[in-house]
Amino acid sequence: MSEFGDLLKSLRKDYKISQRKLAELVGIDFTYISKIESGAMDPPAEDKIIKMAEVFQVNPDQLLISAKKVPSELQKIITEHQDVPVFLRKASSFSSNQWERIRGIMNETPEDGEK
Incomplete structure (x- = not known):
């Protein structure tokens, strides 16, 4: 299966x-x-x-x-932002610490990132 x-x-x-x-x-x-x-x-x-x-x-x-499918709205993001494919290629080698930091960034509000 x-x-x-x-x-x-x-x-x-x-x-x-x-x-x-x-x-x-x-x-x-x-x-x-x-x-x-x-x-x-x-x-x-x-x-x-x-x-x-x-x-x-x-x-x-x-x-x-x-199902190993990329949602269509994500396909659009991947093809419109040149940094996304680079990020995805490197993502497989990220450490758990790096993933934790990335999750922290993703959870920031836009105002947090501007401080």
Whole structure:
């Protein structure tokens, strides 16, 4: 199974939703749900994953990340800001201390950064 397939199956079981019902709510064939959960098929498109997140009342990013997909609004940021690709390339080598500092920066309000 894939990470996305495992997560999907777990959410479905937790919410007691059948593959048929989920497929109906999302607008895809129920056999596709079965194939996703077994790892035989790749995760669906972003819009379908977002619908699944709505059904399960979870953050869509959680499902998109487990599906190894970059949300479309982030794709726009990545392509519009030249520093973002550089940051992403270097991110894999950051230490836990560096990540902690980055989280601190992300949690600052704009006024904090200007002081």
